[in-house]
Amino acid sequence: MKRSLLCHAGIIGIAVLFSFTIPAKRSDVFSFSDAKINSNIQDTVIPLKVQLEKTSFKDMSVLYINDTAAATETIKDVLGKGYGELMQFIQQNKLQPQRFMAWYYSMQPPWPMDVAVETVRIPLKLSGRIRSRIQKGGDVLIAHVWGPYDQVGMAYVKIENCLKENKRKAKGNPFEVYLNDPSAVKSPSEIRTDIYQPIE
Numbered sequence: 001m002k003r004s005l006l007c008h009a010g011i012i013g014i015a016v017l018f019s020f021t022i023p024a025k026r027s028d029v030f031s032f033s034d035a036k037i038n039s040n041i042q043d044t045v046i047p048l049k050v051q052l053e054k055t056s057f058k059d060m061s062v063l064y065i066n067d068t069a070a071a072t073e074t075i076k077d078v079l080g081k082g083y084g085e086l087m088q089f090i091q092q093n094k095l096q097p098q099r100f101m102a103w104y105y106s107m108q109p110p111w112p113m114d115v116a117v118e119t120v121r122i123p124l125k126l127s128g129r130i131r132s133r134i135q136k137g138g139d140v141l142i143a144h145v146w147g148p149y150d151q152v153g154m155a156y157v158k159i160e161n162c163l164k165e166n167k168r169k170a171k172g173n174p175f176e177v178y179l180n181d182p183s184a185v186k187s188p189s190e191i192r193t194d195i196y197q198p199i200e
Contacts, residue, residue, distance in 0.1 A: 046188045048147035050155045052162055055142060057196070060135040062101070063089070064116035067129075071109050082115030089130050095119045103175045116175075136198075138171070143195040148188040152176075152195070159197050171198040 065082040069075040079102065090097055098118040105112040122132040141162060143155040156174070163170060179192035 046148050046151070048145065048151040048154050049189070050146075050158050051144045052158060053142045053144060054199075055140060056138060057140050058137040060099070060118045060137070061120065061122045062116050062118050062133050062135050063095075063122065063126075063130055064103075064114045064133065065129045066112070066114050066131065069109070069111040069113070072111070075111055075113075078111075078113065079115055083117070085128060086115065086117045086130065089127060090117060090119060093123045095121065095123070100178045101175050102178075103173055105173065135175075139199050141168075141197045141199050143197075145193040145195065146189055146191070148191060149182075149193070152193055155193075155195050159195065163197075163199065169200045171200045174198075 063086055065085060067078045067082055069078040083100070087097070096119060098120065101116040101118065103114040103116065105114075118135075126132060141159055143159050145152055145155045159174070162168075174195055174197040177194040177196065179194060180190070182188070182191045185191055
């Protein structure tokens with residue numbers, strides 16, 4: 001678990017610095033833009049707020065693209081391309097996107113990852129690089145995070161410490177859920193990310 005968390009702590013800030021535009025719930029526009037984020041926080045340290053919650057979640061229908069970024073600098077390009085393909089497929093099949101997510105599977109380059117979107121249902125036919133799976137629900141420790149992406153590693157440390165203190169074990173890889181549009185908030189402290197760590 002510790003090695004996995006250290007991996008995430010090192011790449012979270014990079015992982016979301018891609019630029020793409022996708023329709024979110026309702027008819028909002030959901031986009032990540034490093035220029036817009038960084039313009040608000042020059043020479044300013046924004047404290048990260050993390051709230052842990054032990055709860056449970058239901059099975060999720062997930063469309064995803066498994067890809068690999070050869071270097072840290074290319075993570076944003078891989079994510080941007082993946083989300084673009086997923087949203088085109090979702091629109092063509094008249095699906096409703098629910099959550100925008102990502103899984104990361106390495107501690108160092110190259111960076112294998114799943115770029116994913118939860119949908120209400122999975123269509124019978126998939127195309128291109130798009131795959132599907134059911135993310136099994138169950139007990140989960142969620143770190144609700146308010147603050148800049150480059151500090152999200154702190155939330156993984158809190159998850160790890162909480163599991164140790166409560167003698168619980170992680171069940172599979174954690175995944176991140178991006179909850180709002182960082183370019184639309186007044187302060188980077190309002191950027192919201194949930195980190196799900198399924199537990200035994």
